[in-house]
Amino acid sequence: MRKTNHFPKIFTGILVIFLFFFESYGKLDSIGNEAQNQNAKRKLEFLIAKNRPGLSEKERNQLVKATLRASQLLQFPKRNQVSYTPPVDRLGFLVGLIQTESQFHTHAKSHKGALGLMQVMPETAKWLAKKEGISFSQANELYEPETNLLLGVLYLNYLMERTDSLEATLLAYNAGLGGYKRFGGVPAYSRTVYKYYDEWKGMVIPQEIPISETLASLISI
DSSP: OOOOOOHHHHHHHHHHHHHHHHHHHHHHHHHHHHHHHHHHHHHHHHHHHHHHHHHHHHHHHHHHHHHHHHHHTTTOOOOGGGGSSSSSOOOHHHHHHHHHHTTTTTOOOOTTTOTTTTTTTTHHHHHHHHHHTTOOOGGGGGSHHHHHHHHHHHHHHHHHHTSSSSSHHHHHHHHHHHHHHHOOHHHHHHHHHHHHHEEEHOOOOOOSSOOOOOHHHHHHO
């Protein structure tokens, strides 16, 4: 009687089980990341709707997407200083800065001429765009969320590489690198950014997004 070789079947069974658990782990990990991303997106939607109740849903969604994309470009230096100790919530950090600078008003303009969400100076934008090979021709482009956030984050990254703490980076962002090195900065500025950052970190995931004032008035008719 011929002996049956069970090894191939056993090996195949082990391989199937291994692949199942490997694939399941990947799916579970993806689901976890997706849930985390959706929570961050919902918090951002709520925050923008709260600060800019007059925006349409389309405008709000565009602003949410632009902010999420820009936050992924933030590059915190890998240093040993306490101020750079991870983890730093990149989106929360950017949200704190945007709230401090403009409260998410895309057409904000300072008395010094800084424009848009991150209050970028046109001269700085022109220099940085040329340095990074980014298309930029006129100051009004800084009112566009994508352009403003891209150049604002790149400038923030530039300052991070030239200062020794996140607080110093924020003060330099507010006063300019040259101004910060000569005169220091206004401590209240960095404290305000951190205040908004802490509020973001402690924010409960909202169940509902506030509707715009325009939509609310139509509903009440």
